[in-house]
Amino acid sequence: MESERRDDMEEGIELPAPTSAPLYFALGLALILAGLVTNEIVSAVGGATAVLGAIGWWREMLPKQHEITVPLQSEEERARPIEPRVEGVEHMVAGREGHRLRLPLEYHPYRSGLKGGAVGGVAMAIVACAYGWIVQGSPWLPINLLAAMLLPGVGSEGIEALKAFHLGTFLFATGMHVAISLSVGLVYSAVLPMLPGHVLLWGGIVGPAVWSGVAWAAMGIVNPELDAHVRWGWFVASQVAFGLAAGAVIARSERIQTLQSFPLATRSGIEAPGVSEPREGPE
Helix, strand or coil, X not given: CHHHHXXXXXXXXXXXXXXXXXXXXXXXXXXXXXHCCCCHHHHHHHHHHHHHHHHHHHHCCCCCCCEEEEECCCCCXXXXXXXXXXXXXXXXXXXXXXXXXXXXXXXXXXXXXXXXXXXXXXXXXXXXXXXXXXXXXXXXXXXXXXXHCCCCCCCCCCHHHHHCCCHHHHHHHHHHHHHHHHHHHHHHHHHHHHCCCCHHHHHHHHHHHHHHHHHHHHHHHHCHHHHCCCCHHHHHHHHHHHHHHHHXXXXXXXXXXXXXXXXXXXXXXXXXXXXXXXXXXXC
C-alpha cells in the first residue's frame, strides 16, 4: 500500500480542482451593488448568481474536496539547477533614463487643466444652450435642469417654469458649472499623462461616455421628474464637446518632468560635496 502511494506521488501532485464558482459569486455581488443605483432587477439577478456561485463553491469542498492530479515533468524537461555565481550588481543612477519610482514621469501644468476646463465648459454650454433653443425653444431650460440637480424646488411647477429665466437659478447653475468644469480640467491634467494612447481618446470619448452612463443611471433615482426632460443624445454631445475641447487644450500644453528620479538631497535642496554641483557666481 505504501509503495503504491509513493508511486502515485512520483507520477503527479494532487491540487484543488479548477472551478469557476468563485467568479460567479463575485459577479453576483457586483450586480447586487450595481442594482442599488440602477434597477432592482439587476440586484435580483445578482442575488441569484451569487447564491448559485456560493453553492457551487461549497460543493467543491464538501462532502469531499475535489482534487486533480497534475503530472510531473520528465527529468529532461525540468529546469536545470541554479548555479550560484559571484558578480557585481549594476546599480541604476538617479536621474538617468529608465530610473523611475512611480508614474507619471511627466505631467501637464495645473494651469493648463484650469484653462482646458474653462474652454471645455464654454463648449459644453454652447451645445447645451443650442439644444434648449432648437428643441425646446428656450436656452434657459438646460441651465435650470443643471440647477435642479441640487435644488429640488426648481422645475416643480412644470416645463414652462423650466423654460423661464430666473436670476437666482441662473447664478447658481453658472457657479456650479464653472466649479465642475475647472475640477474636471484639473483631473484631466493629472490623470491623462498616465493613460496610454492619445489624450483626445480618453478625454473626448472614454471619459464623457463613462460619466454620461453614470448620470443616466443616477438621474432616475435622484430626480425622476426631470429625467423626462433630458434628451440624452444632446447630453452626450455636450459632454463630448467638453472632453474634446478640454483635451485639446491640455494636450497642446508642454509637459513638466517630475523630480522623483532625482536624489533625495537634490529634492530637499541640500548642498554638500559629492551631492550637488557647486554654484557659479562671484566669490
